[in-house]
Amino acid sequence: MPTFSAITALRALIAVLPVICCVAVAATTPFSIENRRTINNTAPATVDGRHTLNLTIANIAGWNDDEIVDSITIATGILAQCNVKVDTAELLRITVPESHQYFDTPRSRELARALALPKPTLYFTAGTRQVPAFDAEAIGRGNSRSRPELTDTVWIARGARDLGLVVAHELVHVLMNSGDHDNTPGNLMAEDTTPANSQLTEKQCAVIRASGARNGLLRPGVN
Numbered sequence: 472m473p474t475f476s477a478i479t480a481l482r483a484l485i486a487v488l489p490v491i492c493c494v495a496v497a498a499t500t501p502f503s504i505e506n507r508r509t510i511n512n513t514a515p516a517t518v519d520g521r522h523t524l525n526l527t528i529a530n531i532a533g534w535n536d537d538e539i540v541d542s543i544t545i546a547t548g549i550l551a552q553c554n555v556k557v558d559t560a561e562l563l564r565i566t567v568p569e570s571h572q573y574f575d576t577p578r579s580r581e582l583a584r585a586l587a588l589p590k591p592t593l594y595f596t597a598g599t600r601q602v603p604a605f606d607a608e609a610i611g612r613g614n615s616r617s618r619p620e621l622t623d624t625v626w627i628a629r630g631a632r633d634l635g636l637v638v639a640h641e642l643v644h645v646l647m648n649s650g651d652h653d654n655t656p657g658n659l660m661a662e663d664t665t666p667a668n669s670q671l672t673e674k675q676c677a678v679i680r681a682s683g684a685r686n687g688l689l690r691p692g693v694n
């Protein structure tokens with residue numbers, strides 16, 4: 472049996488809890504952009520710039536920037552197959568509370584809403600709290616109706632293998648606005664992301680360019 476004083480203390484705690492909760496929530500937006508740098512165009516010279524992609528990259532979990540830059544360079548090379556040119560990529564180092572460093576729909580919505588970064592946005596996270604847990608997730612138009620802040624975003628968990636391929640694969644999901652996979656050997660959009668799977672077919676490229684342009688993610692650029 473709890474003692475009277477224990478019950479009194481419990482009542483006092485319950486009485487205080489809503490105040491603690493609401494002051495904390497209302498206090499501030501606890502996200503701050505510490506640093507910005509631009510990763511300049513690393514596209515091969517063969518890409519003509521008619522389909523230009525500008526990326527925003529949010530490092531929200533203290534990733535090594537060089538690891539991120541390397542992955543973007545690899546992804547840029549893969550997208551060049553479709554004559555899609557990553558023109559600029561802006562890399563932001565953002566301090567967020569530990570609670571928001573993971574992909575977790577309600578928290579990630581808060582973060583994306585507060586930051587309001589240009590799309591498509593790649594978030595490099597500490598991990599995922601989603602079930603099932605994927606190394607990376609892409610959110611297009613079709614799977615964002617109940618979470619509009621996350622439209623055209625990619626969430627990459629620390630520890631994802633073959634990072635450049637993962638970035639390219641997830642970006643293609645966003646550009647195609649499709650979660651479809653193609654398990655033809657060698658295809659980038661196979662369910663398994665491995666270095667052996669890096670090719671895109673001309674048909675996939677056509678969908679990437681048409682859908683990306685329609686959704687305002689690809690623009691004609693300056694050659």
Ligand SMILES: [Zn+2]
Binds near residue numbers: 640650652662
């Ligand atoms: Zn996929």
